[in-house]
Amino acid sequence: MKSFVSLLAFPASSLAGTVLWSGIFNSSATVADFDDWSWSNQIEPWQWYIYGTGNTSEYLGLSTDFKNPADTSDAQGLRISIDGTSFWEGQTMERSELIPQTTADLGSGHLYYHFSLSTKTTNAPNASFEHQIAFFESHFTELQYGLASGASGSSDNTLRWNAGGETQWSVQLEAGNWYNFAYDIDFDAQTVGLWASNGSDPLTEVVSPVSASASSNSADWHVGELRLPNGGSNDAAEDWYWSGIYIEEAPITKEIGSGSSSSSSSSSADASSAASSVSSTSSSTSALPESTAEASSTSTTASAATTVTSTTAAVQTTAATVAPSVASSVTTSSVSTAAAAVTSAVAPSATIEVASTATASAAVLPTPTTATEVLDDIRALFSALISRSSGNHARDFARRG
Ligand SMILES: *[C@@H]1O[C@H](CO)[C@@H](O)[C@H](O)[C@H]1NC(C)=O
Ligand SMILES: *[C@@H]1O[C@H](CO)[C@@H](O)[C@H](O)[C@H]1NC(C)=O
Ligand SMILES: *[C@@H]1O[C@H](CO)[C@@H](O)[C@H](O)[C@H]1NC(C)=O
Ligand SMILES: *[C@@H]1O[C@H](CO)[C@@H](O)[C@H](O)[C@H]1NC(C)=O
Secondary structure, eight states: OHHHHHHHHOOGGGSSSOEEEEOOBOTTOOTHHHHTOBTTBOOSSEEEEEOOSSOHHHHEEEEGGGSOTTOOSOSBEEEEEEOTTOBGGGOSSEEEEEEEOOSSOOSSSEEEEEEEEEOOSTTOOOTTSOEEEEEETTOSEEEEESSOTTOSSSOOOEEEEEETTEEEEEEEOOTTOOEEEEEEEETTTTEEEEEEEETTOOOEEEEEEEEOOOOOOSSOEEEEEEEOGGGOOOOOOEEEEEEEEEEEESSOOOSSTTSOTTOOOOOHHHHHHHHHHHHTTOOBOOOOOOOBOOOOHHHHHHHHHHHHHHOTTTTTSOOOOOOOOOOOOOOSOOOOSSOOOBOOOOOOBOOOOOOOOOOHHHHHSOOHHHHHHHHHHHHHHHHHHHHHHTTSOTTOOOOOO
16 A cells, blocks of 8 residues: 555656646546547547447446556556447448547657557457557557458467558467557657557567657547458457556656556555546646647548558568566656646647558558458548538437437
């Protein structure tokens, strides 16, 4: 308990870097909160419009059981699921994706995009399909899981991190393990690296920054999963578990949750109560988000095309699995994520989100599905534009349930 007392006493200034945006969940958060967001009510911290035809609770769940138990900054973790109904806007891809809603500038300077990810044996993701996870609209960096579209074989249990059009790091996905990640994105230097750890271990740098076309309009980081149809069709639900989602300015916070480093002594009950106390001290000085209705359609199309032409060498590269050094005992205690200070006043533009399927693998071995997917994208984009011009956003559907 001692560590929690000191945790609570820490002022926000002891964070390693300033938290620009926080997607952590306190104990009061409910799934119904996600449905309160719409294009005409752009409340922070999450945009929720990329999902299938079912009710939100089919695709999202919140529970103390869904978080990394080592993470004491989150009171609850998030289940993001796809199933046979997850075809957004009639696309052939199954998608359930949240996007940060914020007035902060998430696309400048040197930032760390943090999240933890896990799966279970129940509703495990199907390794016969390519999954794009935690990706940006231009796909300059992302995680992927499963058989890459265009690759040979029938399944692939690899969870891999791609940047600059190549797989830079990979691991075999193990149900029940918590994978902690931070994308190290330097928008000025145009580089991206990866920090990672398992369970309660502090993050270590597993890939030094590589060159990448890093960009974000602050509303295009897709927290969730997009599954390509390359495995055929299979309606089985897939659950992915997420926690500790936040974005900070450099320097990086390496600790998971309370900063208790490798000793995950805290019970989850302690963790929850500590987290809700800490969360209540969060300060948010956000101005009302401006709702600008400019769609970045042309830039989306352009970046997808660029990705195709610039990644021709992709899949031939052997995935480099970089063994992380074992962190020796950390003596300084560093508070991580709980207090979010949203200080930037940059207004995001509302972007029409279109999934680019111009992945590295697709570029190497084009498959017939790719063209279909691109057409789906274009179709979705146009239908969104048409609805938008008539005053209703395409995804501003009538509230379900
Ligand atoms: C996590 O553990 C797996 C073995 O289960 C190992 O292969 C991997 O390198 C570890 N990852 C990190 C970032 O420590
Ligand atoms: C994954 O999907 C494929 C294609 O539908 C199917 O043949 C396979 O049985 C599924 N795998 C699992 C483990 O459910
Ligand atoms: C929980 O988080 C929500 C959304 O950030 C906030 O409005 C609410 O006040 C918080 N509740 C507690 C008990 O901290
Ligand atoms: C969505 O929720 C409503 C109200 O709870 C329910 O009537 C409806 O059947 C649900 N739809 C689906 C697809 O589950």
